[in-house]
Amino acid sequence: xxxxxxxxxxxxxxxxxxxxxxxxxxxxxxxxxxxxxxxxxxxxxxxxxxxxxxxxxxxxxxxxxxxxxxxxxxxxxxxxxxxxxxxxxxxxxxxxxxxxxxxxxxxxxxxxxxxxxxxxxxxxxxxxxxxxxxxxxxxxxxxxxxxxxxxxxxxxxxxxxxxxxxxxxxxxxxxxxxxxxxxxxxxxxxxxxxxxxxxxxxxxxxxxxxxxxxxxxxxxxxxxxxxxxxxxxxxxxxxxxxxxxxxxxxxxxxxxxxxxxxxxxxxxxxxxxxxxxxxxxxxxxxx
Amino acid sequence: xxxxxxxxxxxxxxxxxxxxxxxxxxxxxxxxxxxxxxxxxxxxxxxxxxxxxxxxxxxxxxxxxxxxxxxxxxxxxxxxxxxxxxxxxxxxxxxxxxxxxxxxxxxxxxxxxxxxxxxxxxxxxxxxxxxxxxxxxxxxxxxxxxxxxxxxxxxxxxxxxxxxxxxxxxxxxxxxxxxxxxxxxxxxxxxxxxxxxxxxxxxxxxxxxxxxxxxxxxxxxxxxxxxxxxxxxxxxxxxxxxxxxxxxxxxxxxxxxxxxxxxxxxxxxxxxxxxxxxxxxxxxxxxxxxxxxxxxxx
Numbered sequence: 278x279x280x281x282x283x284x285x286x287x288x289x290x291x292x293x294x295x296x297x298x299x300x301x302x303x304x305x306x307x308x309x310x311x312x313x314x315x316x317x318x319x320x321x322x323x324x325x326x327x328x329x330x331x332x333x334x335x336x337x338x339x340x341x342x343x344x345x346x347x348x349x350x351x352x353x354x355x356x357x358x359x360x361x362x363x364x365x366x367x368x369x370x371x372x373x374x375x376x377x378x379x380x381x382x383x384x385x386x387x388x389x390x391x392x393x394x395x396x397x398x399x400x401x402x403x404x405x406x407x408x409x410x411x412x413x414x415x416x417x418x419x420x421x422x423x424x425x426x427x428x429x430x431x432x433x434x435x436x437x438x439x440x441x442x443x444x445x446x447x448x449x450x451x452x453x454x455x456x457x458x459x460x461x462x463x464x465x466x467x468x469x470x471x472x473x474x475x476x477x478x479x480x481x482x483x484x485x486x487x488x489x490x491x492x493x494x495x496x497x498x499x500x501x502x503x504x505x506x507x508x509x510x511x512x513x514x515x516x517x518x519x520x521x522x523x524x525x526x527x528x529x530x531x532x533x534x535x536x537x538x539x540x541x542x543x544x545x546x547x548x549x550x551x552x553x554x555x556x557x558x559x560x561x562x563x564x
Numbered sequence: 565x566x567x568x569x570x571x572x573x574x575x576x577x578x579x580x581x582x583x584x585x586x587x588x589x590x591x592x593x594x595x596x597x598x599x600x601x602x603x604x605x606x607x608x609x610x611x612x613x614x615x616x617x618x619x620x621x622x623x624x625x626x627x628x629x630x631x632x633x634x635x636x637x638x639x640x641x642x643x644x645x646x647x648x649x650x651x652x653x654x655x656x657x658x659x660x661x662x663x664x665x666x667x668x669x670x671x672x673x674x675x676x677x678x679x680x681x682x683x684x685x686x687x688x689x690x691x692x693x694x695x696x697x698x699x700x701x702x703x704x705x706x707x708x709x710x711x712x713x714x715x716x717x718x719x720x721x722x723x724x725x726x727x728x729x730x731x732x733x734x735x736x737x738x739x740x741x742x743x744x745x746x747x748x749x750x751x752x753x754x755x756x757x758x759x760x761x762x763x764x765x766x767x768x769x770x771x772x773x774x775x776x777x778x779x780x781x782x783x784x785x786x787x788x789x790x791x792x793x794x795x796x797x798x799x800x801x802x803x804x805x806x807x808x809x810x811x812x813x814x815x816x817x818x819x820x821x822x823x824x825x826x827x828x829x830x831x832x833x834x835x836x837x838x839x840x841x842x843x844x845x846x847x848x849x850x851x852x853x854x855x856x857x858x859x860x861x862x
Contacts, residue, residue: 295662295664300664303659303662303664306659307659307660307670310656310659310670310674311670311673313733314673314674314676314677314733314736314737315673315676317685317688317689317691317692318676318680318688320688320691320692320699321684321687321688321691324691332697333697333699333702335699335702335703335706377584377585377588378585380581380582380584380585381581381582381584381585383581384577384578384579384581384582385582388574388575388577388578389571389574390571390574390575390577390578390579391575392575393578396582396586399589399594400585400589403589403593403594405845405846405849406593406597406842406845407793407794407838407841407842407845409794409796409812409813409816409838409841410597410600410835410838410839410841410842411593411596411597411599411600411838412596412816412821412838413600413603413816413820413821413831413834413835413838414595414596414597414599414600414603414831414835415592415596416821417599417610417831418592418595418596418599420610433588433592434588434592434593436588437584437585437588437589442585467577467581471581492679495681496680496681496682496683498681498682498683498796498797498800499796499797499813499817502800503817503821513681514681514682514683517681517683517684517687518683518800518801521687521801528691531687532687532691535683535684535687535688536684538681538683538684539680539681539684542679542680542681543676543679543680546672546675546676546679547672550668550672553679554675554741557678557679557738557741558738558741558742558745
């Protein structure tokens with residue numbers, strides 16, 4: 278009798294059967310947790326559509342929904358500029374990382390050269406040393422180099438990283454050396470081999486790295502907070518933080534700005550879930 | 565002779581590929597890193613004529629600085645997030661493990677806080693924790709559970725724990741995914757055999773599941789512990805270090821960089837705190853490398 282009530286788990290590869298009662302409590306718990314994980318965002322979004330009355334009233338759908346806050350926050354605060362800045366910073370940080378990491382990984386994966394071990398260990402050592410230790414001297418140096426209060430001052434220190442180099446190097450090492458040798462016999466130089474063989478064959482790793490770097494850069498807060506002063510150089514996280522200082526009595530504005538700042542990555546995430554989760558967990562599983 | 569020339573050529577080529585990376589790492593990372601240690605031994609304010617070497621004086625001053633001790637205590641307390649995050653994310657992974665309809669949707673939703681920037685997460689939660697108009701207090705007071713608003717973010721007794729709950733909440737989805745990957749390595753035959761033999765759910769978990777995911781428990785502990793030591797954004801957004809919530813990184817920022825602080829920047833003193841942070845991070849890294857070495861060699 279009990280056996281008939283058992284449902285077969287969907288995947289096919291899983292041989293375990295889940296009893297109906299268990300399925301019920303699993304779904305009940307999962308729906309409840311949905312409220313916990315999505316609820317705080319829904320509350321913020323709800324606030325962003327409210328007028329000036331009963332701003333904090335306990336209801337999800339506002340009494341008099343309005344788009345006013347979204348228009349006003351752009352009018353009274355350079356949020357559009359912050360969007361442009363964030364996109365600029367993200368594009369160059371991701372682009373430079375992909376290029377520099379793949380360049381650096383090539384000799385580390387393929388060449389025998391003097392100082393290889395030292396160079397590799399030096400690169401990896403940056404993973405162990407917290408940025409917060411040396412952000413102050415870096416800031417002083419940026420002032421001297423004229424990078425303070427510029428978007429390039431945000432981009433340059435983060436334009437290559439040990440983790441990316443390590444990841445790409447691991448992938449290069451899975452490519453058979455015979456491919457390089459064949460190309461070499463055909464007269465290809467090192468640069469051509471890197472560009473025409475190594476790069477195309479590591480596309481999935483590069484895509485994952487791009488997502489990893491993009492999400493990190495889009496949310497990065499501490500360094501831009503330190504180095505940026507002028508309102509027209511704010512990136513989105515800085516803009517959101519300054520919004521909550523500027524409009525203390527207008528939570529709707531801050532909620533609208535926060536919603537817009539978070540939305541691009543969330544949309545991208547739902548469009549490319551697998552890629553995203555793969556890209557973000559790389560850091561743990563490979564590193 | 566020829567092979568020697570070829571080797572030299574390859575070395576030159578290798579450094580050509582590595583040049584941009586070495587320049588960036590050297591200029592923006594290694595150089596300031598060395599400076600940080602140097603500055604920590606100095607009285608240092610940019611542009612000041614009084615910058616001078618003072619030996620270990622900054623560290624001696626730290627010993628008697630109540631603000632530093634509070635920050636250090638909070639940073640160490642923050643490590644309490646680690647066991648909570650591991651237990652909860654493993655439980656979450658076990659909940660969403662079976663391939664049942666819509667499971668992908670639920671997993672994705674639990675992952676949304678991971679991809680959302682901390683600044684926004686912290687703001688969303690301060691709308692919930694606010695003493696006067698926060699959603700949580702409205703619910704609690706409305707239902708009669710408490711008579712007046714609970715000072716979630718303003719009472720020194722509670723504020724740090726409230727912020728820690730936000731850090732945990734944001735991270736759960738990430739560690740859930742790590743555990744989902746690990747759960748695939750649990751030997752299915754063993755689980756089925758144990759269940760057929762009448763083993764209780766808890767016994768199966770204790771004796772089969774947990775040992776197979778143990779490497780990820782270790783890995784997640786290390787990642788979350790190092791992240792906990794560096795916490796900054798939540799504090800900055802939710803309390804600005806008030807209500808005794810300043811952590812080491814927040815204190816470094818305040819002392820060495822925050823222009824809004826009236827009393828002038830003390831970069832040498834802040835760098836000394838940076839060195840303390842470095843030692844903490846290094847201790848955890850070293851410990852983890854040793855544990856993992858032992859794990860993989862056995």
